[in-house]
Amino acid sequence: MTKSNTKRILKSEYPDFGVDSRYSSDEQKRKDGKQLLKSRLEKLESLPNNQIVKAKLLQLKFRIEEYLKEPVIQEQNAFSHFLSNYVDTLYDRRNKFAKDLNITPVVLSQILNNHRKPKEEFLLKLVLHSQIAYANVSQFSHKTWFEVYYHQKISDTLASESKWLPKIKKEVSIKNSELAVIHAD
Amino acid sequence: MFLIKVADDSRLLSRITVATEDDFELLTENRYFFDWKAEQEYEIYKLTIQDRNDILGLVSFQRMPEEYRIHIRLLTVSRENRGREKNYQNIAANLLTYVAKEAVKDFAGLACVSLKPKSEIVQHYISKYGMNVTGTTLSIEIKEILELIQRYDKV
Numbered sequence: 001m002t003k004s005n006t007k008r009i010l011k012s013e014y015p016d017f018g019v020d021s022r023y024s025s026d027e028q029k030r031k032d033g034k035q036l037l038k039s040r041l042e043k044l045e046s047l048p049n050n051q052i053v054k055a056k057l058l059q060l061k062f063r064i065e066e067y068l069k070e071p072v073i074q075e076q077n078a079f080s081h082f083l084s085n086y087v088d089t090l091y092d093r094r095n096k097f098a099k100d101l102n103i104t105p106v107v108l109s110q111i112l113n114n115h116r117k118p119k120e121e122f123l124l125k126l127v128l129h130s131q132i133a134y135a136n137v138s139q140f141s142h143k144t145w146f147e148v149y150y151h152q153k154i155s156d157t158l159a160s161e162s163k164w165l166p167k168i169k170k171e172v173s174i175k176n177s178e179l180a181v182i183h184a185d
Numbered sequence: 186m187f188l189i190k191v192a193d194d195s196r197l198l199s200r201i202t203v204a205t206e207d208d209f210e211l212l213t214e215n216r217y218f219f220d221w222k223a224e225q226e227y228e229i230y231k232l233t234i235q236d237r238n239d240i241l242g243l244v245s246f247q248r249m250p251e252e253y254r255i256h257i258r259l260l261t262v263s264r265e266n267r268g269r270e271k272n273y274q275n276i277a278a279n280l281l282t283y284v285a286k287e288a289v290k291d292f293a294g295l296a297c298v299s300l301k302p303k304s305e306i307v308q309h310y311i312s313k314y315g316m317n318v319t320g321t322t323l324s325i326e327i328k329e330i331l332e333l334i335q336r337y338d339k340v
Contacts, residue, residue: 018218018261018277019302019310032301032322033252039319040297040326047294047327055294055327058334062290138334 054137056089061140068147076159078152079145080112083126087112090133101125123149186282186337188234188241189274197273198235198340201283203228208240216264217243227258232280234273241266242276246284254297254324255288257281275337281314282337285330299324 023029064082087097087108094112095105103122110116118126127142134140157164174180187196204212204221208231212221217240221229224245232242242262246255262276281298288296300323302310307323310316314333316323325333 018259018267019257019300019306020219020259021256021300021302022258023256023301029256032320033249033254036254036297036299036319036322036324037252039317040324043326044295051327051331052294054331055289055296058286058289058331059293062286066290137331138338139340 053089057086057134057137060085060089061134061138061144064144064148068144068151076152076156077114078155079118079149080114082148084112086130101129118149186275186279186339188276188279191271191274199232199241199275199279200235201230201232201279204231204240204243211240212243218261218264219259221245221259224259230280230283232276232283241273242280244280244284246287248287248291250291252297253292253295254299255284255291256299256301257284278314278333278337282333285325285333286338289327289330289334294327296330297324297326298330 023032060082063085067078067082087094091097094108098105098108101108101122103125107116107122111118111122123145126145130140130145131142186199186201188199189195190197209222209225214220221243227245227247229243229245231240232244233240240263242260244260245258247258248255260277260280262271266272266276285296285298288298300310300316301321302323307318310323311318314325315329316325317329
């Protein structure tokens with residue numbers, strides 16, 4: 001099909017099936033981009049703060065979703081990284097978040113700095129807090145924080161296999177199981 | 186996100202993934218209106234129904250981080266999904282929402298998705314997606330993007 005045929009089809013049909021939005025030249029792209037940026041910057045000055053917060057919460061959600069799709073052994077300390085991002089989006093001071101979760105600022109700081117593993121109670125509080133925070137923004141699964149935490153745990157475990165495997169290997173066998181004979185063969 | 190099957194109004198989960206090398210053999214201009222092979226230097230995503238392979242729609246776009254925006258180059262639904270006789274609704278909306286989500290992931294509150302459609306379909310994009318007009322460019326910024334995501338990004 002030639003370009004002119006494509007255009008004819010586009011014109012003669014309903015609009016909701018396609019759009020050819022390519023720039024005809026780099027010059028046009030540059031010119032349009034400049035004009036658009038100017039107009040956007042004017043609007044950004046009056047952008048309400050709650051929309052900025054919502055956008056940041058969404059950005060965090062999408063980045064977490066992307067992280068969870070990745071194979072393990074990726075970013076280290078992902079849990080604390082995403083948690084810091086979450087807290088800093090919603091609070092100007094981290095101790096205010098600690099207060100809202102009824103935990104001490106010290107415990108929060110240790111979790112954020114990877115000096116303490118989060119207990120299940122902390123995770124449950126975080127899940128509930130996120131459900132409230134995301135209520136008017138987007139769906140946010142109650143499984144998300146647990147998934148991030150365990151995804152990282154699996155990553156950390158596999159990444160450090162050379163450290164723990166030699167010791168553990170000495171302690172594990174199946175010689176007392178029903179499979180011992182088959183295994184011996 | 187989901188599509189609506191026109192025949193019985195049922196909802197079907199959609200899936201949007203990168204178009205692969207193998208896909209290009211199937212992407213004929215007869216069914217998908219454009220020469221998609223020529224777009225390969227840009228990001229191209231395909232829409233299918235979850236757990237099925239048939240491609241129902243496509244979008245190609247260019248990230249422009251220096252301007253905090255993503256520009257859609259081509260967007261289409263497959264031939265049998267155009268007009269009043271379409272099989273599924275929301276294909277174009279799902280693709281647009283996907284691009285909007287990518288823009289938010291990259292640029293948060295500064296996110297912008299732009300289009301430069303031909304004049305005959307401008308009004309459609311303005312009324313359906315609340316697009317802003319700047320010169321000959323249509324765009325959605327964070328306000329419209331949040332609305333779009335809230336409307337279509339559901340399971």
